Amino acid sequence: MSTVPETKLKRLVVVDPDLCVGCMSCMFACSRRYADAGLGYTAIHVRSVGGVERGFSVIVCRACKDPSCAKVCPTKALLLRRGGGVILNPNLCIGCGNCRNACPFGAVQWNVYLNKPVICTYCGYCVDFCPYGVLALEEVDSG
Amino acid sequence: MSARALIDEALSKVLYVDLTRKTFWVKSRPELFARYLGGTGVATQLLKEELNPEVDPLSPENVVVLAVGVFTGVYPTASKVVAMFKSPLTGNLGESHAGGRAPVAMRMAGFGAIVIKGGSESPVYLSIHDGRVEFKDASALWGVRSSLTIGKVLREREPWPGLRSIMRIGRAGEMLVRYASVILETYRHFGRLGLGAVWGAKKLKAIVVGGKRDIPVADISGYRKVYKELFDEITKSPAMQKYHDLGTPVNVLPLNKIGGLPTRNLTSNVFEGAEEVSGEAFAEYSLARRVACAHCPVACIHIAVIRERYPHEKYFYTTRYIGYDYEPIYALGTMLGIKDREGLLRLIEEVDVVGLDAMSTGVALAWTTEAFKKGLISEKDTIVRPEWGDWKTYIEMVKYLVTQPNNFYKTLAMGVKKASEVYGGTEFALVFGGNEMPGYHTGPGAHIGYLIGLRHSHLDNAGYSIDQKYVGKEYPQPRKLIDELVEEEAWRQVLSSLVVCFFSRGVYKPSTVSKALEPLGLKMSEEELRKLGTEIYKEKLKLKLRLGYRLEDLKPPKRVFETPSPFGNISEDYVREALNYYKEKILNLLST
Numbered sequence: 051m052s053t054v055p056e057t058k059l060k061r062l063v064v065v066d067p068d069l070c071v072g073c074m075s076c077m078f079a080c081s082r083r084y085a086d087a088g089l090g091y092t093a094i095h096v097r098s099v100g101g102v103e104r105g106f107s108v109i110v111c112r113a114c115k116d117p118s119c120a121k122v123c124p125t126k127a128l129l130l131r132r133g134g135g136v137i138l139n140p141n142l143c144i145g146c147g148n149c150r151n152a153c154p155f156g157a158v159q160w161n162v163y164l165n166k167p168v169i170c171t172y173c174g175y176c177v178d179f180c181p182y183g184v185l186a187l188e189e190v191d192s193g
Numbered sequence: 194m195s196a197r198a199l200i201d202e203a204l205s206k207v208l209y210v211d212l213t214r215k216t217f218w219v220k221s222r223p224e225l226f227a228r229y230l231g232g233t234g235v236a237t238q239l240l241k242e243e244l245n246p247e248v249d250p251l252s253p254e255n256v257v258v259l260a261v262g263v264f265t266g267v268y269p270t271a272s273k274v275v276a277m278f279k280s281p282l283t284g285n286l287g288e289s290h291a292g293g294r295a296p297v298a299m300r301m302a303g304f305g306a307i308v309i310k311g312g313s314e315s316p317v318y319l320s321i322h323d324g325r326v327e328f329k330d331a332s333a334l335w336g337v338r339s340s341l342t343i344g345k346v347l348r349e350r351e352p353w354p355g356l357r358s359i360m361r362i363g364r365a366g367e368m369l370v371r372y373a374s375v376i377l378e379t380y381r382h383f384g385r386l387g388l389g390a391v392w393g394a395k396k397l398k399a400i401v402v403g404g405k406r407d408i409p410v411a412d413i414s415g416y417r418k419v420y421k422e423l424f425d426e427i428t429k430s431p432a433m434q435k436y437h438d439l440g441t442p443v444n445v446l447p448l449n450k451i452g453g454l455p456t457r458n459l460t461s462n463v464f465e466g467a468e469e470v471s472g473e474a475f476a477e478y479s480l481a482r483r484v485a486c487a488h489c490p491v492a493c494i495h496i497a498v499i500r501e502r503y504p505h506e507k508y509f510y511t512t513r514y515i516g517y518d519y520e521p522i523y524a525l526g527t528m529l530g531i532k533d534r535e536g537l538l539r540l541i542e543e544v545d546v547v548g549l550d551a552m553s554t555g556v557a558l559a560w561t562t563e564a565f566k567k568g569l570i571s572e573k574d575t576i577v578r579p580e581w582g583d584w585k586t587y588i589e590m591v592k593y594l595v596t597q598p599n600n601f602y603k604t605l606a607m608g609v610k611k612a613s614e615v616y617g618g619t620e621f622a623l624v625f626g627g628n629e630m631p632g633y634h635t636g637p638g639a640h641i642g643y644l645i646g647l648r649h650s651h652l653d654n655a656g657y658s659i660d661q662k663y664v665g666k667e668y669p670q671p672r673k674l675i676d677e678l679v680e681e682e683a684w685r686q687v688l689s690s691l692v693v694c695f696f697s698r699g700v701y702k703p704s705t706v707s708k709a710l711e712p713l714g715l716k717m718s719e720e721e722l723r724k725l726g727t728e729i730y731k732e733k734l735k736l737k738l739r740l741g742y743r744l745e746d747l748k749p750p751k752r753v754f755e756t757p758s759p760f761g762n763i764s765e766d767y768v769r770e771a772l773n774y775y776k777e778k779i780l781n782l783l784s785t
Contacts, residue, residue: 071492073485074297075269075424081407082417087201087267089301089356090407097355100348102379102484103496103514163407181428181490 059133060172061113063188070106070184072096079179084168093159093170108184111135111157111170119149119158119167128169133190138169197227200714201408204231204263204305207239210319210326212395213253213311217326219304226305227715231262232692233288234729236277237736239308240286246740250281250387251369251394253312260306261296262692265488266408267416268709269424270697272296272486275689279740280386281394282371282553282608283627286737288648289388290689292486293381295358295402302404309397318361318399320351331398335367340376340548347401357403363548364595366393370606372553372629376545380494380516381486384550385650386628411714419709424490426700433491436696437483440495441519442472445527451664451759453635453657456527457581458559459623459756462634466532470522479534481514489694499538515542523632524555529562530581540584540591547595553608554594556629558587560609564618574601574616620751625649634753636660636668636760641771642678644747647733652695654682664759671771675778679730686729687722731782744776 077092084091095109113135120128120136127142128149145165150158159168174187199205205223210216222235229235236258248254257278264271274296280287299307302321316331334343340363347359358377366373366389373389374382383389392398410416427433435443448454449467456464468474475497485492496514503509515538525544526537544551562579564570572578576593577586597603605612609629613622623630625643631651633639642656643649651657659677663669669677684703685695693701701709703719710717717725734742754763 071483071485071490072487073490073492074487075490078266078269078488082420086407086409086413087416088408089266089297089405095355101344101514102494103482105482162405179424179490182492 059190059192060174060187061134061190062110062170062172062174062176063112063186064108064110065184065186067108067184068105069182070096070108071182072098072102072106075179075181076176076185079176083173083175090163091161091168093168094176095156095159109155109157110185111172112155113170113172113190118152118154122148122152124148133192135172136169138167140164140166143167197715197717199223199227199263200411203303203406203408204261204300206304207306207308208304208321208326209308209310211311212309212313212317212397215313215317215328222305226263229725229729230687230690231265231305232260232273232275232690233277233686233733234690234725235262235306236260236275236288237729237732239306240277241732241736243308243310244279248279250279250284250287251390253395255279255391255394257309257388257391258306259299259309260692261299262305262690263713263715264691264693264709265296266300267410267713268420268693269427270489270491270694270700271692272489272694273689273692274299275692276375276383276388278388278391280627281369281390282387283649285627285740285742286647286733287386287388287391289383289385290652290692291375291377291381291383292489292694293358293377294356294487295360295377295381296692297487298353298356298358298403300408301356301406302402303406307400307402309395312395313397316396316398318347318397318401321400321402322352322357322404334398335396336364338364339546340364341379341546343399344376344379347399351401351403353403353405356405357401359399359401361399362389362392362397363546365548366390368595368597368606369393370549370594371608372550372557374548374550376548379514380496380545382550384552386648387550389548410712412712416712419712423700423705423709427697428490430700432699433697436493437491439472439476440483440493440517442475442495442517442522444519445471445522446473448633448635451635451661452757453633453639453660453759454527455523455623455630455632455634457530458528458563458621459630459634459752460563462756462758464527464530464532466530467527469532469534470526470537472519474534475517479517479538486694491696493696497538499535499542513542515545517541520632521551521555524552525558525587527632528555528559529584529587531584531587532582533584536584540587543588543591547591549591549594552631553629554591556623557594557605557609557612558590560613560618560622561590561605563621564613564616567618569617570601574599622750623752624750626747631657633657633660634756634758636663636758637763637767637771638674638678640749640753640763641674641768641775644749644772645675645678645775646682647730647737653685654678660759668760671767672774675771675775679775679778683726683730684723685726686733687726690725690729727782734779734783744779747772
């Protein structure tokens with residue numbers, strides 16, 4: 051696996067899922083930044099943990115140092131990012147869905163239009179649209 | 194008028210479901226959505242097309258329309274779905290709005306509206322996703338005690354977790370209580386006017402709808418800019434902060450202070466237990482979590498915890514959750530003289546479990562208590578002895594409303610209007626246009642507002658808010674009040690067509706709505722928007738008239754004039770003059 055240099059060494063973190071009210075503003079923000087309104091392109095998934103009264107699971111890409119998704123990609127379309135996480139090379143992706151199935155957190159969302167994974171770019175646009183401080187950008191060391 | 198075109202074609206898709214034949218079809222109606230924007234505007238037209246005005250609301254021939262609008266899934270606080278049907282409670286137009294996940298889920302499933310026709314022979318539930326409808330047998334779900342259990346069961350069986358809505362009825366809907374609700378997710382409702390009974394009559398137990406898709410816009414950078422402005426304004430506005438902090442129960446103490454809090458069937462306008470059931474007290478002692486409807490950063494939904502110890506086992510507790518809001522606190526609390534917070538939560542819980550409208554139920558129990566005390570009905574009718582504040586007995590009565598073991602409960606299940614016609618006590622039957630009273634005795638505006646509001650809801654024209662604006666000031670003349678109410682109701686037709694939550698009406702001003710439509714490729718001036726509001730108002734009024742609405746029947750119950758409001762006793766002459774002017778105004782409007 052090759053490594054691509056990356057200057058923005060940040061990752062998205064869930065500060066505390068108990069602060070989440072389930073408004074989905076982060077999901078809409080992610081989709082909006084990438085493309086359009088709606089939720090077709092969001093890399094984030096928020097769902098209740100079995101009824102909203104028990105709170106929410108906020109599922110974001112953790113930018114693993116040793117990511118499962120990249121290991122199972124048969125075409126090396128997921129390149130390791132310096133500092134953790136992956137970068138998608140859409141030209142190599144064949145839409146097999148291995149990455150989605152391999153992520154134990156379920157953090158690889160799917161773009162049904164392109165039939166390719168939606169991979170978080172750790173841009174932090176969603177953070178600005180979380181009014182409750184659930185999400186934050188965190189610096190990671192480049193190792 | 195309709196040169197507008199929709200960028201997102203999927204919004205114009207109307208899903209028709211025939212429960213009798215178990216078939217469905219989709220029609221594209223771009224002209225309808227481009228002209229009316231969605232929600233109330235579109236639902237009015239679809240109901241007009243599909244509903245025979247003569248039908249029994251509890252027959253399979255009744256039609257239910259669910260509709261979302263151009264802002265759904267696009268802008269924050271566009272978090273409501275509109276339901277329209279013929280109401281089994283009033284026999285007239287039924288319209289109810291709900292939040293939860295339903296609006297976003299419907300649009301994500303690729304439909305702007307769903308039209309439900311016919312009735313099934315045996316119980317069914319609908320699973321709507323990926324462009325199709327599955328009819329699933331619900332016989333085993335029919336008769337399950339708790340509507341919350343239905344949610345739990347379907348959650349495990351159906352796709353799109355997080356991106357779906359689970360709408361279902363409880364036992365009250367199955368038993369055709371005329372004010373049964375439809376419950377969404379946990380603790381949101383189509384509460385008013387008996388949608389739950391309409392589903393029950395159709396043997397429709399639940400609808401699960403969900404999906405995920407992209408909504409194209411005309412101008413992406415313009416869209417991002419407007420979105421950010423709206424989002425900032427919403428999250429920073431004091432009104433929204435208020436609803437986030439304490440939720441709608443923030444209103445308990447201010448209403449009590451001005452003497453506008455209906456208490457014990459409105460025999461009083463102040464409640465001595467207001468402190469105990471205030472938003473502040475619930476937040477302090479019972480609040481477990483605040484949650485939001487999909488795409489609403491405000492998160493006004495307040496969920497309380499009920500922690501109960503099992504009597505037979507030491508250190509063994511049940512921990513349950515229940516949503517609370519101003520209206521259930523009013524209807525099931527102050528109207529019944531209940532100040533025991535824990536007891537009130539249990540009563541609210543029972544009403545949710547069986548799937549009843551909290552407001553109509555509370556008013557029904559309050560009327561029953563007064564009728565019982567006055568000797569119009571006896572223990573033979575009520576089985577138990579209703580007493581103000583006795584929440585345990587009220588829980589028993591809620592169960593009887595569902596099981597209907599005798600003629601009295603069968604009648605009460607048809608609404609307070611019917612019950613008071615049979616047993617007497619119409620003068621203290623708090624009913625407006627056949628619908629039980631909302632929680633504001635703030636002055637003439639509130640009561641006239643309930644009467645002339647096209648769904649007899651406080652949210653039609655916010656008379657309660659107009660009243661509060663004039664506390665300590667000179668109250669407007671009847672004609673001015675009517676003009677204000679009608680203008681507000683006409684504008685709200687635009688908001689409920691887009692569809693945005695009325696709580697954010699301060700943000701979605703005509704100028705803002707006009708600006709927000711532009712990146713969606715829809716150019717409409719403020720003036721055009723206002724004109725559209727009046728057009729939808731007129732269309733709805735015409736539909737109501739076609740369903741047998743009679744302006745000459747509009748009369749508030751006597752009790753309203755007997756109990757002082759923040760402006761003292763409401764004058765019958767004032768109300769009469771206002772209503773006369775209203776009739777004149779409406780006839781003029783219809784002739785233009």
